[in-house]
Amino acid sequence: MxxxxxxxxxxxxxxxxxxxxxRRFFREQAIFVALCVGVAAALLGTTTYTKLREQALSLRGVTVEGRVIGQTEQSARRTNFESISYEFITLTGEAVSSWDNVARSYFDQLSRGSRVSIVYDPLDPSLSSVRYPRMEETFFPHRSFRFSGGIAAGLLALCVFSILLSHRLxxxxxxxxxxxxxxxxxxxxxxxxxxxxxxxxxxxxxxxxxxxxxxxxxxxxxxxxxxxxxxxxxxxxxxxxxxxxxxxxxxxxxxxxxxxxxxxxxxx
Incomplete structure (x- = not known):
């Protein structure tokens, strides 16, 4: 010394x-706030889109029979919901292909060629969805404001807590x-x-x-x-x-x- x-x-x-x-303090704050707000907005935006989509199908939807033409591969399967692709013929004779997520319990009953109930919008046949027993109980709560709104609120609360903690440090x-x-x-x-x-x-x-x-x-x-x-x-x-x-x-x-x-x- x-x-x-x-x-x-x-x-x-x-x-x-x-x-x-x-500068690092401001940069970290801006990045974290942007991430939290962005994810929260995406959750609520997706839910809003889904609500409007389901509302259109409920008001104008026509039910027809379709068939499964594809399913999620075994290695890519998720826990609660799986994707299937399907095709159907509209009342005007137009062939339409689309996809939707269904509950795992219903997915396990299907295979390529299985018949499924399809509801579609006559004004926009590309807007369609699979209908099956108890789907409202198993699927819609996960796409509702109760679900995504709670997550969004939690993210924003975490954002506020992080800002306060960072300010204290x-x-x-x-x-x-x-x-x-x-x-x-x-x-x-x-x-x-x-x-x-x-x-x-x-x-x-x-x-x-x-x-x-x-x-x-x-x-x-x-x-x-x-x-x-x-x-x-x-x-x-x-x-x-x-x-x-x-x-x-x-x-x-x-x-x-x-x-x-x-x-x-x-x-x-």
Whole structure:
């Protein structure tokens, strides 16, 4: 340890330092919100389309007999519903082919050539559906607003919870970056991790004021890519610096140039 050690320039300005939300914070928030809102909108949009489709068939539908011409392959079968393709002849003599999902219990009774009941819209014969016993009990609840609306509401609630949790983490980081005392650190060990596309590093270190008998401290740093993580780790190694909470000396963080959710503005 050298006596002339200095922390990074942005940490030398008088406290409280100027701290703002990082670009990564805004980017992660925007991506997560877009995903949640997009999936929720897709669920409700699909349900709305299905409702309008079924309403048209209920009001104008004509029932005819059709036959199965294809089924889901064994290796691609799902748990509750399976797809079948079918063909039928309209009352005007037009041959129409289409497909629909049916309950697994009904699907198991069918094979190629099986006769099925088809209802279609005379104004648009491409709009058709298979009818079978108890289909309303087994199928329609899964395409109703009760089902998709509940999932959509859950996604939006998860989105709000994530935003609040991320904001709380930002405030904790902001407090250390604003008020934390910058001290020299000694890096002992770095371990790299990767799981499901996420990368992070666990770093063991000691502070200048820690004695050799004290157990090393441990921190972690994450990044959206291996390249970004390597850049952050190199930033730490170039000038190992920790920020300590003056009200709780046990609470500290290693400081990379580009921090996670909050970042220190350079002094002007």
């Amino acid at each position: 050298t006596d002339h050690w200095l922390p990074p320039p942005e940490l030398r300005q008088p406290r409280p330092r100027k701290v703002v939300r990082s 930002y405030l904790k980081e902001k407090q250390l970056l604003e008020q934390g005392a910058a001290v020299q650190a000694n890096i002992i060990n770095i371990r790299w991790h990767s799981f499901l596309g996420q990368t992070w590093a666990t770093i063991k270190y000691r502070l200048r004021e820690d004695g050799a008998q004290q157990l090393p401290r441990e921190g972690s740093i994450s990044a959206p890519s291996a390249e970004a993580l390597d850049k952050a780790v190199q930033s730490i190694l170039s000038n190992p610096t920790a920020l300590i909470d003056s009200t709780d000396r046990k609470r500290c963080i290693l400081y990379p140039t580009e921090f996670d959710k909050a970042t220190v503005l350079p002094s002007t």
